[in-house]
Amino acid sequence: QSGEVAANPEQYDESYLCPVQVGQTTLNLDFDTGSADLWVFSTLTPKSESTGHSLYNPSTGTKKSGYTWDISYGDGSGASGTVYADKVVVGGVTATSQAVEAATSVSSQFEQDTDNDGLLGLAFSSINTVEPQAQKTFFDSVKGSLAKPLFTADLKKGAAGTYDFGYIDSSKYTGSISYVNVNTANGFWEFTASGYAVGSGSVSGSVGDAIADTGTTLMYLPTTVVQAYYNKVDSADYDSNQGGYTYDCSENLPNFLISLGGKTFTVSGTDINFAPVDSSGETCFGGIQENTGIGMSILGDIFLKSVFVVFDQTQSTPRLGFAAQ
Numbered sequence: 001q002s003g004e005v006a007a008n009p010e011q012y013d014e015s016y017l018c019p020v021q022v023g024q025t026t027l028n029l030d031f032d033t034g035s036a037d038l039w040v041f042s043t044l045t046p047k048s049e050s051t052g053h054s055l056y057n058p059s060t061g062t063k064k065s066g067y068t069w070d071i072s073y074g075d076g077s078g079a080s081g082t083v084y085a086d087k088v089v090v091g092g093v094t095a096t097s098q099a100v101e102a103a104t105s106v107s108s109q110f111e112q113d114t115d116n117d118g119l120l121g122l123a124f125s126s127i128n129t130v131e132p133q134a135q136k137t138f139f140d141s142v143k144g145s146l147a148k149p150l151f152t153a154d155l156k157k158g159a160a161g162t163y164d165f166g167y168i169d170s171s172k173y174t175g176s177i178s179y180v181n182v183n184t185a186n187g188f189w190e191f192t193a194s195g196y197a198v199g200s201g202s203v204s205g206s207v208g209d210a211i212a213d214t215g216t217t218l219m220y221l222p223t224t225v226v227q228a229y230y231n232k233v234d235s236a237d238y239d240s241n242q243g244g245y246t247y248d249c250s251e252n253l254p255n256f257l258i259s260l261g262g263k264t265f266t267v268s269g270t271d272i273n274f275a276p277v278d279s280s281g282e283t284c285f286g287g288i289q290e291n292t293g294i295g296m297s298i299l300g301d302i303f304l305k306s307v308f309v310v311f312d313q314t315q316s317t318p319r320l321g322f323a324a325q
């Protein structure tokens with residue numbers, strides 16, 4: 001089988017939500033290549049936490065007795081609950097007995113984002129949090145039945161993009177796809193990014209160890225790289241209150257160039273301008289921030305909306321393919 005599903009941006013492209021049939025209900029889920037749990041708001045979630053969300057009703061599923069899950073994300077958000085097996089359909093691609101993790105508790109960040117009805121993890125199943133036995137991601141459940149064991153991400157700035165499962169749509173990118181090998185030891189789509197440049201010119205240095213993470217909004221890079229970037233933004237400075245680099249919203253940001261698999265990709269300065277820090281719209285928060293404390297770089301949505309990405313398991317070593325959009 002193969003299929004295509006829309007990826008609809010929230011305000012400021014903070015995350016992208018895709019319609020997914022879970023049991024007999026369609027929910028809007030955040031497809032997340034940075035985690036491996038498929039969890040949903042449910043009729044088991046306290047009403048005080050689930051108002052405004054679409055809810056999965058586990059009555060259509062088969063309860064996996066004694067199974068629980070509990071996930072925490074790098075930004076401090078999290079959720080936990082119980083586990084059911086049920087039908088999950090994404091763009092026509094069907095997993096007949098997918099582990100669906102029903103939330104019995106969610107953190108305030110999820111409670112408040114009423115567009116988001118849960119997450120669909122697309123990292124490696126080795127980091128799924130279900131106890132006593134890790135469960136397969138949706139992609140792992142359907143991989144063997146896909147025309148090709150791969151999926152692609154085509155996210156866009158302020159517009160609907162797509163995730164495709166089982167095929168590469170050559171109308172969605174330009175030029176050739178350049179591939180890098182993935183190290184799955186940490187359960188992420190992790191690879192080595194090469195040189196970078198600020199503004200224009202030839203790339204140099206090395207960004208290093210990085211993950212392709214659709215579930216992270218921004219780009220988190222080494223301090224040396226981030227300082228080199230904001231040195232080119234006159235009004236920029238590190239604002240500890242905001243927890244990152246800010247600048248005057250009126251200032252034009254330089255492009256950021258990064259070399260992956262031997263090909264240089266350009267993230268436009270307009271894409272790096274993330275959002276105002278408050279309703280005055282005077283000061284803006286940058287889409288490139290420091291990876292301090294994370295342990296690797298994260299190429300999140302700010303980067304991913306500039307490229308077409310292939311998450312490829314056609315070979316014994318998984319690969320990431322990058323092409324210009």
Ligand SMILES: O=C(Cc1ccccc1)Nn1cnc2ccccc21
Pocket residue numbers: 032034035073074075077213215216294298
């Ligand atoms: O957790 C992270 C990475 C991160 C972000 C900020 C600081 C440190 C680490 N992303 N992420 C991946 N999936 C997510 C789901 C919800 C929230 C964040 C999510």
